[in-house]
Amino acid sequence: MTADLRVLEPGQWDTWFGTLERAFGSTAEPAEEREFDRSVTETGRSLAAWDGDEIVGTAGAFSFRLAVPGGAVVPAAGVTMVSVAATHRRRGVLTAMMRRQLDDVRGLGEPLAVLTASEPAIYGRFGYAVVTDQMLVDIDTVRAGLTVPDGADDVRLRFADLEGSVPACEAVYARLVPGRPGMLERRPGWERKGVLDAEAYRDGASNLQCVLAERDGEVVGYVRYAVKSSWNAHGPDGTVVLRDLESLDPAARGALWRYLFGIDLTCRVTARNRPADDAILHMVDDVRRCGVRFRDGMLLRPVEVGAALAARTYTAPVDVVLEVEDPFCPWNEGRWRLCGDAKGASCERTTDPADLALSARELGAAYLGGTSLTALERAGRVRELRRGALKDASVAFGSDIAPWLPHGF
Structure with missing residues (x-):
């Protein structure tokens, strides 16, 4: 097949996104998730592969800026929403989209392209390699003793409105970006990513909650989490499902982790994406009780x-x-x-x-x-x-x- 690649027109977004959903075997996204995806899609950087009047392939890119060693924040294309219809596999559609996309990225002067992959093996032949890890933890908060840094008692914690706290949380996040390679400078609209909370994706957990860490009236950290209640023959067996935990210093970090460990009626904290060198590994006294696992995170290729x-x-x-x-x-x-x-x-x-x-x-x-x-x-x-x-x-x-x-x- 000779792919007929065209830049996506705004009015074609629903059909284009529906092609992506079908390729991933998923049902329609909840309304708030779908609206977020629509709002951040850069149609001028999105490609549709057409076979006659049918879209059979999708690929997009976000105009990101990525932190690199040394603290610079560098333009990077965030490759996203890549799919090929099952009816058109192994016919060169993906290769054609990757070829066109990297040519376009180069034309825009972006030296890097990054992506997250459902199947990382697909992208090696296009020059992408894994550059970050995700650490998954399942911490037994009853048996994994916790020691927090000095100064944690001086940090004030308070509940905050999930939506209303976004500016304060984003200010903390922005200060952290240059200090860790791989973090993305958030463009307008992307602050919504951290507070999306569709009930269909909660898996029985509560709504998302936010606690701010403050010192002398300044927000120095935050945590977003949900609680999944459970009981067994011995009593409460709940789980804290951690979404985000960011802080500007060790004391605030310790205060937030101590808070999570102490939430009533729970006995574990789970997280699906923490940095490989997360301080929690050195704050517990028995890392075997943390159920540590790793998986690939982001892939990168120099353009x-x-x-x-x-x-x-x-x-x-x-x-x-x-x-x-x-x-x-x-x-x-x-x-x-x-x-x-x-x-x-x-x-x-x-x-x-x-x-x-x-x-x-x-x-x-x-x-x-x-x-x-x-x-x-x-x-x-x-x-x-x-x-x-x-x-x-x-x-x-x-x-x-x-x-x-x-x-x-």
Whole structure:
């Protein structure tokens, strides 16, 4: 099939989104979720693949800004709503949409593209690699003892209206973005993501609640959660379902976690997306009682290698020539000299001999500092061409804080 790709027109959104829903085997979204998706869709960046008068493929992109090591917030295309109708699989529709999309991203001058995937294996052939992890926890709050940092007793906690507290919560979130690679700077409208609370998605839990942490009248943290009540033969067996917990300092963080551990009639806290280095792992006295698991979070690919590598900083001085392979985005192929340190970096084309050889996918995997080049070399995905280059580059690419995407898109 030769895909007939067209930019989505606003009046076609319902049909386009219905194609996406059918491809994912889902029923219609609750009204508030659907309205949010409609409101944030950038139709000018959304593609529909047509077969005659039928939409058989969908793909969109959001105009995001992504935190990278060093604190810069870099333009990034947030690839989203990708689907191909079951009747048109293995006919080149997805490849055509990915090709057109990356060309468009490059044309807009965005050096990065990111996505979350229902099936990560699909996107490796287009140069995407996992760059963040989600930590899932199921904490036994009866048996996992908790020790909070000094100063937690000085933090005031209070219930807040879910909607009315959004500006205060967003102010806390915005201050945190530059400090953790992978976090997204929220564009107008995206503040709604954290307070969507459709009853159909609660799985028997209560409505979403918000508690603010304050010190000297300033909001220094917040938590959003629901409670799923349950009883067994021994008594209450409820679960706190954690949505978000953000804070500006250890004391506020400790006060919020202590609050969650102490909610009446509950004996566990569950969360589906916490950073891999979450402080809670070091606040409990028995991590085995936390049911820790990990899964992939965000995938990333460099769209413009030179601009992407120059946009971040490096934890140690680095001067390395990279031989890059990128058949899907051939403008990235060739040798690039990366020179950088904690203050800044440059990355320009060169004819000098290469020190490391790798694909754009491996560069993407290491870009936010969560995956080391050394680990990729051990998997046979990076080749060291100059002795010592691998260790130096691997150290330089690292991050002292785990990259993390707080929410999907």
